[in-house]
Amino acid sequence: MQTELLKQQVLKVHPDDNVIVALTDLSAGETITYGGETYVLTDNIPQKHKFTTTDLQPGEPVIMYGVLVGKALKPIPQGGLISTQNLKHAASSYSGKNKEYTWTAPDINKWKTRTFNGFHRSDGRVGTANYWLFIPTVFCENRNLEFIKDALNKELGYGKTEKYKNYTRQLVQLYQQGITPDAMLDTDLEINEEHFNTRRLFPNVDGIKFLTHQGGCGGTRQDSAVLSALLTAYIDHPNVAGATVLSLGCQHLQLDDFRQEILKRNPGFDKPLFMFEQQKSQSEETMIADAIKQTFIGLIGANKQQRKPASLDKLVIGVKCGGSDGFSGISANPAVGYAADLLVGLNGSVLLAEFPELCGVEQELADRCINAEVAAKFVHLMKSYSAQAEAVGSGFDANPSPGNIRDGLITDAIKSAGAAKKGGTAPIVDVLDYTEPVRKPGLSLVCTPGNDVEATTGKAGSGATLILFTTGLGTPTGNPVCPVIKLSTNTSLAKRMADIIDIDTGDIITGQATIERKGEEILEYCIRAASGEVIPKSVQLGQDDFIPWKRGVSL
Known part of the structure; x- marks a missing residue:
């Protein structure tokens, strides 16, 4: 994905796609030229949503990220907005490992001798x-x-x-002074830090x-x-x-x-x-x-334990998205994926979870597994999980939230194809069931729900020592033992919720940064956070969310 493409109004994510993403609000009747083709929009296309590149008839596939993400429910003209009214979830079938996978690691020379200052445990972990x-x-x-x-x-x-205790105390004082409720609402109160x-x-x-x-x-x-x-x-x-x-x-x-x-x-x-x-x-x-x-x-x-230098292969980073939007799969998630590839190249460990949000890209992931045994475990866990959801009248297709849909993630497959980008492109060395510990350097899949807190709880349970958490809508999730680093998919969110966001990847959308440059920036931030040199906002705010998964149906 090149910067010059992102400077335009729209983006076609994969050459095989028959939908295009609006990077800014577009109006019906507007003419869009992209890749040598011209499209006249038949609908208003809100930022983050998609329009079709061809006329589609009921039952015809919609392709995004190069995979099947849905089928038309009714005729959709070229240049038409895809929505829950004209598109239903669909995903390709999958089996075990069908082909070999080759991978070229990104250039890691500048980080080969880098270290972070961590706490060394007797078993060699840091x-x-x-x-x-x-x-x-x-x-x-x-x-x-x-x-x-x-x-x-x-x-x-x-x-x-205790700033809110002080705030409440002011309200008590107003009440005791006989101030009416209407007057209270019109009174400006200070939110002061009470240390x-x-x-x-x-x-x-x-x-x-x-x-x-x-x-x-x-x-x-x-x-x-x-x-x-x-x-x-x-x-x-x-x-x-x-x-x-x-x-x-x-x-x-x-x-x-x-x-x-x-x-x-x-x-x-x-x-x-x-x-x-x-x-x-x-x-x-x-x-x-x-x-x-x-x-x-x-x-x-x-307290006698002190931070000491450790090589970057001792890092275990979990990757997670929550409160996703239509930009998640083209800004924050692929940037995190590039940082993940850098760490894998350095022999570190990366954990990609949220199995309901891998729906539609299962075959791609199975083919990336290092052998048939690893792929078979992944397929077994995915199909068992899916069957369990379907048995109670639900399914992975019910995963997108109203916020996801409102911001352009119309089907679970669209959401999943973008969510999987957090894992980068490295081979999958292992598949871990819930609570199984990370055993190998490289990229591992961890079976968890997509639910933000259940997933982060599970990632830390498998040994993540940092979590990269991307969000397009703003999600205040943290973890008690694993610092959670928040990345916004768009600059508007980063400005609006600056108290929870650590890194803004919205400059990818505006063309001011590349996926690669932002991925390097993310890795650098991880090194500083792992060393205690910077404290992520989730830690500062005491976001110690912990919800065990009972292995029931949770999406």
């Missing part, structure tokens, strides 16, 4: 942060974790500023994180087993220095089983791990006090 975890084995302990969270974060310097202890007692510990959840009991035993595997993955995560676990005692997820799960995942596990069971304690107060004391001692040890 974290980009140093967190302490509090984990409940069952939702009954969430309340106790809230007490501990309030005490430790404020006293140890990890609390956030408490923000100087960290333990400067080498980046935070204390609390993984509250609604599982551990009351569901199926399978749900508890999956939850156990996920929580174990977080404790074993390279960004985690140690953990404190609270258990009630009678829940499905028993502490003995939890210990065995940890050793099963990592037989050499040697991090400090403190476990407390309420039904065996003298009192709730005693258990909470003991948990705080033991953790404090653990934090003293964790």
Whole structure:
């Protein structure tokens, strides 16, 4: 994709496409010339939406990104807008690996000797942060974790500023002064930062994180087993220095089983791990006090760890999109994909997930797998997932949200073909089921839902130490242990939601940057974030989203 193409009003993404993307609002009757062809628009074409290059009859295919993304429901004239009224989802069938795949890595010479400053673990992995975890084995302990969270974060310097408490206090004062509701609405109030202890007692510990959840009991035993595997993955995560676990005692997820799960995942596990069971304690107060004391001692040890140089092959980057728009597949996602290819060329690891958002490009991905066994696992997981959704009357075609559709992603296949660009072009070395750890350098696929938080939760569970998250609409998602870096697909969003966006890729749309240059910029930002030199907005805002997937139908 060349810059000079993006300087135009429109873009044809792939030579085989029979739709063209509007890079700016276009009007009915307007004449568009592109690639030596002339098109007269029969409809208004909003920015990010598409118009057809030929007349289409009902049942005829619509091709975008070089793949089938839908079929016409009714006649669509050349130059006509495609919409949910005239287009339905369609995707090509797929099987296992059908052909060999060759790949030429991008030029990585400038990064070969580069390093980042990370936290080295005894098993050879390197974290980009140093967190302490509090984990409940069952939702009954969430309340106790809230007490501990309030005490430790404020006293140890990890609390956030309380600007909204101050804002609310002003409203209380107005009410007490007898100000009417209408007058309150017309009164300008200040949102001031109200600081408490923000100087960290333990400067080498980046935070204390609390993984509250609604599982551990009351569901199926399978749900508890999956939850156990996920929580174990977080404790074993390279960004985690140690953990404190609270258990009630009678829940499905028993502490003995939890210990065995940890050793099963990592037989050499040697991090400090403190476990407390309420039904065996003298009192709730005693258990909470003991948990705080033991953790404090653990934090003293964790604080002795310091960042040290590590080669870039130690980076594990997850790639994710959420709140996508019609520009996602032509700006942010391919730019992230180029950064992913650079990291793979450096022998690092990249995790591409969101299986419902790979619908329509399955065969391309299967053919990119390094062997038939890896491709077969991918195909099995995709078809099982799809069948499960269809069994309850849904399907991957139901994936696009109203926001996606409003901003040009009319079918799941259109959304998916653009979403897959985040994974770059490298061969697929492995396919991981939910909570399976990354085992090989290179590009791996991870089975997760498309749901933003469930997907980021799963990526961190497989070992991502940074996550690149692209958005066209603006999505305030983060993760407790894995810094999430937000990239906007368009400059308007970057300006409007500057408090959550780290990198703007909208300059690709305006022709001011190339995919390659922006991909290099993204990798450079990752190196700085991995070294603690820059703190992503999601971390600054405390966006610690954590939702375990129960393996039910979630798109």
